[in-house]
Amino acid sequence: xxxxxxxxxxxxxxxxxxxxxxxxxxxxxxxxxxxxxxxxxxxxxxxxxxxxxxxxxxxxxxxxxxxxxxxxxxxxxxxxxxxxxxxxxxxxxxxxxxxxxxxxxxxxxxxxxxxxxxxxxxxxxxxxxxxxxxxxxxxxxxxxxxxxxxxxxxxxxxxxxxxxxxxxxxxxxxxxxxxxxxxxxxxxxxxxxxxxxxxxxxxxxxxxxxxxxxxxxxxxxxxxxxxxxxxxxxxxxxxxxxxxxxxxxxxxxxxxxxxxxxxxxxxxxxxxxxxxxxxxxxxxxxxxxxxxxxxxxxxxxxxxxxxxxxxx
Amino acid sequence: xxxxxxxxxxxxxxxxxxxxxxxxxxxxxxxxxxxxxxxxxxxxxxxxxxxxxxxxxxxxxxxxxxxxxxxxxxxxxxxxxxxxxxxxxxxxxxxxxxxxxxxxxxxxxxxxxxxxxxxxxxxxxxxxxxxxxxxxxxxxxxxxxxxxxxxxxxxxxxxxxxxxxxxxxxxxxxxxxxxxxxxxxxxxxxxxxxxxxxxxxxxxxxxxxxxxxxxxxxxxxxxxxxxxxxxxxxxxxxxxxxxxxxxxxxxxxxxxxxxxxxxxxxxxxxxxxxxxxxxxxxxxxxxxxxxx
Numbered sequence: 001x002x003x004x005x006x007x008x009x010x011x012x013x014x015x016x017x018x019x020x021x022x023x024x025x026x027x028x029x030x031x032x033x034x035x036x037x038x039x040x041x042x043x044x045x046x047x048x049x050x051x052x053x054x055x056x057x058x059x060x061x062x063x064x065x066x067x068x069x070x071x072x073x074x075x076x077x078x079x080x081x082x083x084x085x086x087x088x089x090x091x092x093x094x095x096x097x098x099x100x101x102x103x104x105x106x107x108x109x110x111x112x113x114x115x116x117x118x119x120x121x122x123x124x125x126x127x128x129x130x131x132x133x134x135x136x137x138x139x140x141x142x143x144x145x146x147x148x149x150x151x152x153x154x155x156x157x158x159x160x161x162x163x164x165x166x167x168x169x170x171x172x173x174x175x176x177x178x179x180x181x182x183x184x185x186x187x188x189x190x191x192x193x194x195x196x197x198x199x200x201x202x203x204x205x206x207x208x209x210x211x212x213x214x215x216x217x218x219x220x221x222x223x224x225x226x227x228x229x230x231x232x233x234x235x236x237x238x239x240x241x242x243x244x245x246x247x248x249x250x251x252x253x254x255x256x257x258x259x260x261x262x263x264x265x266x267x268x269x270x271x272x273x274x275x276x277x278x279x280x281x282x283x284x285x286x287x288x289x290x291x292x293x294x295x296x297x298x299x300x301x302x303x304x305x306x307x308x309x310x311x312x
Numbered sequence: 313x314x315x316x317x318x319x320x321x322x323x324x325x326x327x328x329x330x331x332x333x334x335x336x337x338x339x340x341x342x343x344x345x346x347x348x349x350x351x352x353x354x355x356x357x358x359x360x361x362x363x364x365x366x367x368x369x370x371x372x373x374x375x376x377x378x379x380x381x382x383x384x385x386x387x388x389x390x391x392x393x394x395x396x397x398x399x400x401x402x403x404x405x406x407x408x409x410x411x412x413x414x415x416x417x418x419x420x421x422x423x424x425x426x427x428x429x430x431x432x433x434x435x436x437x438x439x440x441x442x443x444x445x446x447x448x449x450x451x452x453x454x455x456x457x458x459x460x461x462x463x464x465x466x467x468x469x470x471x472x473x474x475x476x477x478x479x480x481x482x483x484x485x486x487x488x489x490x491x492x493x494x495x496x497x498x499x500x501x502x503x504x505x506x507x508x509x510x511x512x513x514x515x516x517x518x519x520x521x522x523x524x525x526x527x528x529x530x531x532x533x534x535x536x537x538x539x540x541x542x543x544x545x546x547x548x549x550x551x552x553x554x555x556x557x558x559x560x561x562x563x564x565x566x567x568x569x570x571x572x573x574x575x576x577x578x579x580x581x582x583x584x585x586x587x588x589x590x591x592x593x594x595x596x597x598x599x600x601x602x603x604x
Binding site for chain 2: 126192
């Protein structure tokens, strides 16, 4: 599925589109947005098209259309922040499931900024000044961008995560993110300034906290991370590197042969960490309050993975 | 594994071993230990006015002028702006103004107010330059850093120390683990010792997702944060950003990745202090959501 170039209106409300649009590609993205470009290059970025809508006295509206290699990449960009008011355009499915993750919305609005995922496109439409009129214009532009596009499903990997673990832990779906880059991972959950999990554009990863359901006071959370590599050997190598970097001094308790049986569990400064190699996947959980919780979170995720035939 | 270089990880921040690991890996030298420093403190002023910018983002330059007067006189201890400037710069200096030019840029009005104030102090207009490029900075005797306050998704914070990144000639070199090295740019021969004032435009800061603007994480702070110690100013900026994030989520929401460049600027590059106990914060004006 590929989003066609949307047919944006020449005028929306009191805003007029400037011609021509600007095309930004991987080679000149840093010139356009400095270090922010690393974010888009951390997904499979094709190009960006930028439109400016100007008004006499109500500020401008900036439209940025990021064309990505796949819908998964576009989803990943939206998944970095589920905050904002969900916006539904005609035809957009409002799929809700209590069995697996579904996106809280395909378009989210807040403070004058609309972010949306449509096919393989991620869009940012931002009003310089938020007013009722500019909001109306931003939403109209969003609708124009999303019209006639398909509504692909979320990446398969994110749907593997169980929403609950033994009625004790619940997945914070509002903090679930899909990514491929360790830089993006670090912006979600800092692990290391080095790429200790060998993440790259061929890997897929999802991370989210599990929150203790019965907890009172400060919420107790454990961060879960699932990475899918090209093949089991890549996954094994990555896990070995992760162990060496993150757990120096801790013996590798399991060999590759026995790792399929039970997770490796370690007591660290911030709680219990457990990891497991599952075929071409690595599952890791951080900051668990006890080894039982760590084991339960990993095992439930593993069984979902195996059930879906993803364990090899 | 004993011969492998240690890797900086989350665990170092929890254990308080960032310095040891960075020293042995990124810097290839021992992180200087807590040496006996002079007891001197660095002064950082926070001057705010609720009318500096309105909800429609219109800037009132008259208010900015008053804020600048307050900032300059408090930072220098002088009675008026002319004396304040002349205690920081020499009348014959070529002065370079270094605003942030891109993505949440320094407001033009801030740059104009500073420039006009320098001219009022007797500095000829042709001796006040834009010094964002290394080429222009090399021609300057003095630099006035005018960054805008923002979080940065690659380095944690992207305000004071990052403001000179173009001087490196290769900004992307500082994007990853090398962001801890941002302080070295301030010690380049054509930069070292030239910065006489750091004045942060904290009128409409960004506390997440920077440098791309996201209005959900921007707010009217309507302030100037200033000092002569760039690390101390950055540390105060960090505090404000961190407190705002906590206020938004209602629970601690640490910057990610952690901004290691700030501590490194202090302990490796000796640019100033990142220790709050060595920073004297003086705030004036609007106190609503001061975040300090």
